Amino acid sequence: MRDILPDVERWRARGERVAVATVVSVAGSAPRRPGAKLAVSEKGEISGSVSGGCVEPAVIETALQVIKDGKPQMLEFGISEEENFEQIGLACGGTIHVFVERLDW
Amino acid sequence: MSGLYEELKQQVAQERGVALATLVRSSSGQGIGAKLLVFPDKRFHGSFGFPELEARVVEDAEQAIWIGEPGTRLYTLGEETFEVFIEGFPPPPRLIIVGAGHIAIPLTTFARTLGYRVVVIDARAAFATRERFPHADELIVAWPDEVLVRMDLNPSTAVAILTHDPKFDEPSLKVVLSRPVGYVGAIGSRKTSQERNERLKQQGLTDEQLSRIHAPIGLNIGAKTPEEMALAIMAEIVASRYGKDRSAILDWSRK
Numbered sequence: 001m002r003d004i005l006p007d008v009e010r011w012r013a014r015g016e017r018v019a020v021a022t023v024v025s026v027a028g029s030a031p032r033r034p035g036a037k038l039a040v041s042e043k044g045e046i047s048g049s050v051s052g053g054c055v056e057p058a059v060i061e062t063a064l065q066v067i068k069d070g071k072p073q074m075l076e077f078g079i080s081e082e083e084n085f086e087q088i089g090l091a092c093g094g095t096i097h098v099f100v101e102r103l104d105w
Numbered sequence: 106m107s108g109l110y111e112e113l114k115q116q117v118a119q120e121r122g123v124a125l126a127t128l129v130r131s132s133s134g135q136g137i138g139a140k141l142l143v144f145p146d147k148r149f150h151g152s153f154g155f156p157e158l159e160a161r162v163v164e165d166a167e168q169a170i171w172i173g174e175p176g177t178r179l180y181t182l183g184e185e186t187f188e189v190f191i192e193g194f195p196p197p198p199r200l201i202i203v204g205a206g207h208i209a210i211p212l213t214t215f216a217r218t219l220g221y222r223v224v225v226i227d228a229r230a231a232f233a234t235r236e237r238f239p240h241a242d243e244l245i246v247a248w249p250d251e252v253l254v255r256m257d258l259n260p261s262t263a264v265a266i267l268t269h270d271p272k273f274d275e276p277s278l279k280v281v282l283s284r285p286v287g288y289v290g291a292i293g294s295r296k297t298s299q300e301r302n303e304r305l306k307q308q309g310l311t312d313e314q315l316s317r318i319h320a321p322i323g324l325n326i327g328a329k330t331p332e333e334m335a336l337a338i339m340a341e342i343v344a345s346r347y348g349k350d351r352s353a354i355l356d357w358s359r360k
Contacts, residue, residue: 074129
């Protein structure tokens with residue numbers, strides 16, 4: 001949370017809406033621990049990370065949707081190694097859940 | 106906007122400790138995204154819409170403030186299940202050193218390097234000087250127990266008692282052991298520690314309280330110099346923060 005705060009504050013000061021994605025659970029090995037966060041501004045700027053790059057594009061897309069409709073979403077990532085090619089997944093094979101919500105609380 | 110975010114920010118900035126609980130899943134689909142902000146005295150702001158669930162989450166969240174390890178917990182209420190993500194924001198760890206002697210100097214340096222706020226207290230003005238402790242966040246010349254009694258001593262606080270003098274050490278221990286501090290260590294050999302425990306027991310401290318004292322202070326790494334002793338103490342403080350007892354330290358099979 002502390003790492004994304006300065007950017008979130010800057011966006012909010014400009015009057016932009018913000019979504020925050022949080023890793024809420026991890027099974028197996030995963031690049032980031034529960035609590036890791038990615039913030040996304042209405043204009044698509046980002047701060048922080050939830051996976052070190054592998055799933056960020058999908059999370060950003062969902063975050064922009066959540067900024068519009070205000071409905072929180074739970075995303076699940078992680079697939080077996082043979083399916084990993086050209087699909088969204090974690091390089092190291094774990095499963096993560098990412099909760100995406102609009103910062104309107 | 107319910108203002109919880111602003112309150113969270115404020116509480117974190119003021120280094121008071123707080124936990125944030127978010128309802129991330131419910132079997133009925135109701136209440137997802139709802140939040141509780143939980144304070145160290147179990148007061149909370151926000152609502153899940155299920156008072157019974159709130160009571161249970163507040164209980165867990167209050168503990169989580171100090172652990173700072175975020176995670177999702179599962180709750181069942183009748184037919185319904187809920188998943189709640191709880192995140193603690195503990196204040197930065199703080200080390201209070203009672204006794205500004207030769208071990209306190211390297212201990213201050215190690216603790217600062219590891220991100221601890223360091224407070225050094227000693228009644229002897231010749232010891233507690235800025236020249237000796239340029240890196241201490243606070244340097245207090247006063248009777249240690251009188252200072253300690255006015256401080257916010259919480260689970261993010263470690264206290265190392267290093268004066269070697271019962272007239273300072275024992276009143277300090279009595280204050281510290283009546284509070285929920287995360288770590289208490291006191292200098293002295295096994296024999297000294299045992300004798301000190303006897304005296305403290307006569308003054309009304311319980312066995313449970315005395316068992317919280319790490320004594321002889323520090324991990325048994327064979328430390329001889331003040332720097333090595335400071336390292337042994339700091340390593341023990343870190344281990345205790347992560348819930349490792351002395352027997353677990355060399356055992357990689359234990360979490």
